[in-house]
Amino acid sequence: MEEILLFIEERQNWIYVILALAGLVYLRSIFRSYKEFRGAIFGLERELAMSRLIRSGAMLALVFAGLAATFVIATFAWPALPVSIRQTPIPTVSLLATPEVDVDAAGDEFITATPRDPRAVDSSGCLNPQATITDPQDGDSVSGLVMVLGTANIPNFAFYKIEYKRFTPGEVWHPISAGTQPVCEDGCQVMEELGTWNTTLVTPGEFTFRLVVMDAEGNSPLPCEIRLRVLPPP
Secondary structure, rough: HHHHHHHHHOOHHHHHHHHHHHHHHHHHHHHHHHHHHOOOOOOOHHHHHHHHHHHHHHHHHHHHOOOOHHHHHHHHHHHOOOHHHHOOOOOOOOOOOOOOOHHHHHHHHOOOOOOOOOOOOOOOOHHHHOEEEEEEEOOOOOOOOEEEEEEEEOOOEEEEEEEEEEOOOOOOOOEEHHHHHHHHOOOOOOOEEEEEEEEEHHHOOEEEEEEEEEOOOOOOOOOEEEEEEEEOOO
């Protein structure tokens, strides 16, 4: 069933064109048969003309049904399918994987770009209400189990992940958790849980913490990054 829906979705324009041409052919046949029926003198001629008229009318009705079915499938049925069934080109990477940039292969354009402080935290992504962390907040001190609240509900949502790294140059991102269901759907007023960070598994100190939300085409808004201080457990 999914293969049929995929075929119609990918070739809907050609299906519309073919059905429209077929509709014109059968519409012309209807007018010609009706004209022959009106001009027929003998009973046999009238019967043959009526038979062609009925057959052309039935085929025209099938053409209109095909047009309507294609429209419904392409407009309503296909978008309603889950992303996994629609075979949307989501990047085939682990949800918790963090991409790396090859500086040597990036070329002069990358090297001559405005350098960024490796210790800096860019919190501007947290201004996006559809992909943000609301608790803890930038600069907070945390310890033990930290419940992370916020939203992850961008258009065409695919998945989200939360990560951390120590606040020192050269550190890499470490995954905490990920999810394939939107968090805080339908404009909810109360922020929901994105995940839980067990800070007892890391050495106390300064950390950068972020939320990354991806859509089904592999695009992501600017991640929400915050700076946290992990305290020793009480």
